[in-house]
Amino acid sequence: MSLNRFSSRLTQVRSQVGSRAMLFGTGLTESDLDRAQVGIASMWFDGNPCNMHLLGLSEAVKAGVVAAGMVGMRFNTIGVSDGISMGTAGMRFSLPSREVIADSIETIMSAQWYDALVTVPGCDKNMPGSLIAMARLDRPALMIFGGTIRPGHHAGETLDIVSVFQSYGEFLGGTRTEAAMNAVVRHACPGAGACGGMYTANTMATAAEALGLTLPYSSSTPATDPRKLEECARAGAAVRRLLEADLTPRKILTRAAFENAMAVTMALGGSTNAVIHLIAVARAAGVPLGIDDFQRTSARVPFLADLKPSGRYVMEDLGRVGGTPAVMKYLLEHGLLDGSCMTVTGRTVAENLADLPGLTEGQDVIRPLDRPFKPTGHLEILRGNLAPDGAVAKITGKEGLSFEGPARVYDTEESALAALERHEVQPGDVVVIRFEGPRGGPGMREMLSITGAIMGAGLGSSVALITDGRFSGGTHGFVVGHVTPEAQEGGAIALVETGDRILIDARTRTLSVALDEAELARRKARWTAPPIRATAGVLLKYARSVRSASEGCVTDA
Numbered sequence: 001m002s003l004n005r006f007s008s009r010l011t012q013v014r015s016q017v018g019s020r021a022m023l024f025g026t027g028l029t030e031s032d033l034d035r036a037q038v039g040i041a042s043m044w045f046d047g048n049p050c051n052m053h054l055l056g057l058s059e060a061v062k063a064g065v066v067a068a069g070m071v072g073m074r075f076n077t078i079g080v081s082d083g084i085s086m087g088t089a090g091m092r093f094s095l096p097s098r099e100v101i102a103d104s105i106e107t108i109m110s111a112q113w114y115d116a117l118v119t120v121p122g123c124d125k126n127m128p129g130s131l132i133a134m135a136r137l138d139r140p141a142l143m144i145f146g147g148t149i150r151p152g153h154h155a156g157e158t159l160d161i162v163s164v165f166q167s168y169g170e171f172l173g174g175t176r177t178e179a180a181m182n183a184v185v186r187h188a189c190p191g192a193g194a195c196g197g198m199y200t201a202n203t204m205a206t207a208a209e210a211l212g213l214t215l216p217y218s219s220s221t222p223a224t225d226p227r228k229l230e231e232c233a234r235a236g237a238a239v240r241r242l243l244e245a246d247l248t249p250r251k252i253l254t255r256a257a258f259e260n261a262m263a264v265t266m267a268l269g270g271s272t273n274a275v276i277h278l279i280a281v282a283r284a285a286g287v288p289l290g291i292d293d294f295q296r297t298s299a300r301v302p303f304l305a306d307l308k309p310s311g312r313y314v315m316e317d318l319g320r321v322g323g324t325p326a327v328m329k330y331l332l333e334h335g336l337l338d339g340s341c342m343t344v345t346g347r348t349v350a351e352n353l354a355d356l357p358g359l360t361e362g363q364d365v366i367r368p369l370d371r372p373f374k375p376t377g378h379l380e381i382l383r384g385n386l387a388p389d390g391a392v393a394k395i396t397g398k399e400g401l402s403f404e405g406p407a408r409v410y411d412t413e414e415s416a417l418a419a420l421e422r423h424e425v426q427p428g429d430v431v432v433i434r435f436e437g438p439r440g441g442p443g444m445r446e447m448l449s450i451t452g453a454i455m456g457a458g459l460g461s462s463v464a465l466i467t468d469g470r471f472s473g474g475t476h477g478f479v480v481g482h483v484t485p486e487a488q489e490g491g492a493i494a495l496v497e498t499g500d501r502i503l504i505d506a507r508t509r510t511l512s513v514a515l516d517e518a519e520l521a522r523r524k525a526r527w528t529a530p531p532i533r534a535t536a537g538v539l540l541k542y543a544r545s546v547r548s549a550s551e552g553c554v555t556d557a
Contacts, residue, residue, distance in 0.1 A: 061120060
């Protein structure tokens with residue numbers, strides 16, 4: 001079988017003289033025109049620790065592709081630093097960037113007729129953007145995660161980005177001086193790599209590995225570990241095998257593969273963002289997947305990982321005790337993974353794991369199944385008169401399983417944070433932040449600034465928060481996001497008033513406000529949708545096309 005079945009449209013068709021002339025201009029030789037061309041999509045940019053090293057990784061990938069007898073063609077696409085934009089209007093561009101990334105990879109690959117794809121992502125939306133593009137294109141492809149950051153250290157504390165956000169709450173609460181807060185800020189991010197806990201980047205990297213679209217250990221090898229460059233070098237041979245076998249993403253992205261990804265996400269305590277991202281990837285792959293599938297997985301897979309944000313350890317620690325393959329091997333041995341799923345190695349999950357070591361004896365990063373942190377998963381799908389189309393709660397069990405209190409309502413994250421600074425938020429309150437959904441934001445911002453400040457202020461166990469926006473994977477506490485329908489669409493969250501009693505119950509999986517249908521109907525009759533905040537550009541286009549959080553916030557028709 002020819003390995004250059006796409007690129008040959010440019011290199012082998014006699015009339016494509018302009019194509020060949022320009023390819024010669026890039027430095028290709030006559031013999032190169034007979035080789036497969038591999039697109040290498042790097043999400044490199046200088047302005048983010050998660051992404052600043054990816055150009056170097058893409059160079060190593062290209063060298064491996066050339067060594068495997070193919071042509072490597074690097075190109076770049078965008079990224080957004082969630083950590084830098086958090087708490088600002090800039091965060092509204094984060095989730096839309098997922099679509100821009102997927103669209104741009106699809107555009108380059110299709111326009112340039114590349115035969116295969118390697119993506120090199122770093123930050124949160126890079127991974128799902130890459131996976132969506134792979135599924136749409138369905139050409140041989142694999143992903144290389146840029147790797148996790150190493151933790152920072154100062155004055156006896158082990159630090160990461162969540163430590164920074166919580167330090168501000170500690171400052172507000174009077175338990176940390178401004179100088180001590182600034183020391184945390186200075187030392188929390190020591191270099192390259194994605195935010196270190198089981199936050200969204202590491203969640204989506206482990207999910208991608210469980211899906212079978214990375215080489216083993218990709219998600220748990222730190223960014224600055226020499227093994228990450230070795231992984232990049234091996235990618236060329238792996239892609240060649242995929243081309244020879246015509247093994248494409250849609251042959252890997254089966255329903256069972258998504259079940260595996262959800263299982264690993266539950267066991268590791270992954271981000272709520274996994275829900276919208278995996279639904280979006282599944283849609284691109286033509287696999288039915290919805291929020292209720294996460295609830296079914298949560299019912300059968302316990303929460304096992306002592307990883308930040310709710311635990312003690314970071315991703316580097318998981319790598320030290322066996323990494324993602326060791327976790328997958330443990331789940332497989334106990335019937336919680338499907339070992340028959342194919343992967344980009346050309347072997348099944350079970351075959352990949354058979355000769356790999358399991359969890360290090362005596363480790364305490366991953367608990368045994370008979371002693372979990374929670375006997376079910378930490379992600380719960382809630383419904384009720386506040387979220388008839390669903391909401392996603394992140395409940396590890398440490399917060400309790402239910403919460404009831406009076407609503408304290410804010411229409412933006414900034415106004416909620418200002419209220420916290422004024423000490424307006426009191427123990428027992430349910431903070432409601434609305435008009436932050438995919439259309440109402442627009443862009444469905446993450447809310448680590450406010451949740452981190454609540455935790456740091458000592459209110460994490462006494463205050464709940466619900467929103468039609470999103471949470472960072474670094475969020476912990478009693479939080480419920482992705483409330484649908486969102487406020488902009490006239491969902492009940494738009495009708496809540498300060499003082500209304502709200503009940504959140506993970507046992508019955510309900511999210512409700514203590515108002516009868518008649519009162520909700522009266523309020524709805526008086527309600528008028530505010531204008532969309534965006535009046536032009538990317539965010540207006542996004543608001544016009546995006547679907548609800550329960551549908552993965554996809555923007556396709």
